[in-house]
Amino acid sequence: MRRIQRNPDVLWREEDEQRDQARNALEQGDDAEDIATSLLFNNGVMLSLNILGTEIWKLCDGRTTEEIVAELLTCFEVEEDELSADVTAFLNELATKGFIRYGE
Amino acid sequence: MSLGELARPLTIYWDLTPLPAISPDYTRICHHIAAIKPLQLHLLDCGPALDQTCFSILEQMRGTPLAVVLTTVPNNISEASLDRLHNLGLRGLLLYAASCAELAGITAIRDDVGGRFATGIAFQVNHGNWQELPRVVTFCLEHGISSLTLPMQRLYGDEPAFTLAAQEQATLTELLARLDYSALRLTIHDPFLWRAFNPTTPFPGGGCQAANTMLAISPDGTVYPCPTLPLALGNLHTSTLTEILASAAKIDMRKMLRELPEACGDCAELHQCRGGCRGRSYVLQGSACSLDPACERSVN
Numbered sequence: 001m002r003r004i005q006r007n008p009d010v011l012w013r014e015e016d017e018q019r020d021q022a023r024n025a026l027e028q029g030d031d032a033e034d035i036a037t038s039l040l041f042n043n044g045v046m047l048s049l050n051i052l053g054t055e056i057w058k059l060c061d062g063r064t065t066e067e068i069v070a071e072l073l074t075c076f077e078v079e080e081d082e083l084s085a086d087v088t089a090f091l092n093e094l095a096t097k098g099f100i101r102y103g104e
Numbered sequence: 105m106s107l108g109e110l111a112r113p114l115t116i117y118w119d120l121t122p123l124p125a126i127s128p129d130y131t132r133i134c135h136h137i138a139a140i141k142p143l144q145l146h147l148l149d150c151g152p153a154l155d156q157t158c159f160s161i162l163e164q165m166r167g168t169p170l171a172v173v174l175t176t177v178p179n180n181i182s183e184a185s186l187d188r189l190h191n192l193g194l195r196g197l198l199l200y201a202a203s204c205a206e207l208a209g210i211t212a213i214r215d216d217v218g219g220r221f222a223t224g225i226a227f228q229v230n231h232g233n234w235q236e237l238p239r240v241v242t243f244c245l246e247h248g249i250s251s252l253t254l255p256m257q258r259l260y261g262d263e264p265a266f267t268l269a270a271q272e273q274a275t276l277t278e279l280l281a282r283l284d285y286s287a288l289r290l291t292i293h294d295p296f297l298w299r300a301f302n303p304t305t306p307f308p309g310g311g312c313q314a315a316n317t318m319l320a321i322s323p324d325g326t327v328y329p330c331p332t333l334p335l336a337l338g339n340l341h342t343s344t345l346t347e348i349l350a351s352a353a354k355i356d357m358r359k360m361l362r363e364l365p366e367a368c369g370d371c372a373e374l375h376q377c378r379g380g381c382r383g384r385s386y387v388l389q390g391s392a393c394s395l396d397p398a399c400e401r402s403v404n
């Protein structure tokens with residue numbers, strides 16, 4: 001099973017204000033998809049992530065995709081299959097852009 | 105997802121030289137910077153020798169998540185200074201040159217730098233040297249230098265503003281087309297220079313980022329939205345960066361910069377160019393809301 005690591009060269013920052021805003025939106029049942037709660041910067045490429053993307057990013061600390069999904073299921077109310085597909089696609093995109101690496 | 109408006113910048117450009125008549129309180133400025141948690145600090149120290157100030161700033165920033173990149177002249181680099189910079193956690197080193205002749209010194213030290221930091225060249229483009237750019241690119245390719253930055257002009261000083269006229273842009277594009285520099289990592293802030301190097305790739309960045317993703321600190325501690333836009337937002341002798349970021353001056357500045365110059369009208373390039381360099385418009389046209397003089401439309 002492939003373990004996922006953040007690329008240590010990526011510079012990143014979580015935006016406290018926006019994170020609180022996104023959490024409040026979720027608590028009130030609103031959509032928080034368009035609220036960027038973190039910024040990632042690598043080799044001149046900048047990415048902004050919403051709250052789900054940020055949580056996935058923070059879990060890229062040597063866990064497998066399955067472990068990340070299991071952890072997220074404790075925080076977000078979503079169907080496991082749907083979440084698993086979203087997480088896999090998102091991680092593949094991060095890997096293509098060089099923000100994460102798949103290891104053993 | 106677009107970056108939108110940020111409460112705190114991602115990058116701070118802090119110029120230490122030319123040395124000011126009255127030095128600011130460097131330690132205090134370091135605290136201000138750390139408090140707003142940017143991702144990158146770009147230090148510029150092009151004095152005749154690397155100043156002690158530069159080392160003490162690195163000392164203070166060591167151990168923080170902030171990535172510090174230093175731009176300095178090749179003459180300032182020795183085996184001892186490289187060791188010291190490495191031990192102080194420097195993340196990147198850019199060797200400054202403004203002519204092909206100055207690049208010669210870089211050949212000599214490239215091997216010493218080897219592997220310790222990300223290293224590249226910062227070539228300051230001006231009216232007298234833009235035609236040397238293809239030679240600079242060739243130099244990088246021939247010497248295994250993988251990163252070339254064309255730094256933003258420091259227009260808060262007395263540097264004359266540089267514009268690449270449309271005809272010059274076409275000439276440069278033609279000269280560059282003979283080279284394969286796809287492996288070279290280019291950092292170009294000027295949308296018109298960008299086009300000369302990347303005629304088919306849209307300019308990234310989503311419009312003028314002055315006072316949004318970046319802030320600039322001049323050697324005397326004055327804070328500007330960008331090194332190229334000399335409209336002061338405050339001074340770190342009397343304010344903190346946090347105060348400046350929350351100030352009406354900064355908020356109004358962003359409001360102004362988000363509005364595109366009226367003269368851009370229905371320009372087909374608008375989606376990527378987003379109104380050109382607003383600092384250059386301010387310096388050469390007297391208003392940051394005017395058309396960038398590098399734009400063909402400003403001539404027509």
Ligand code: SF4
Pocket residue numbers: 367368369371372373374377378379380395396399400401
């Ligand atoms: S008209 Fe404005 S948007 Fe179009 S190229 Fe000129 S500066 Fe850029």
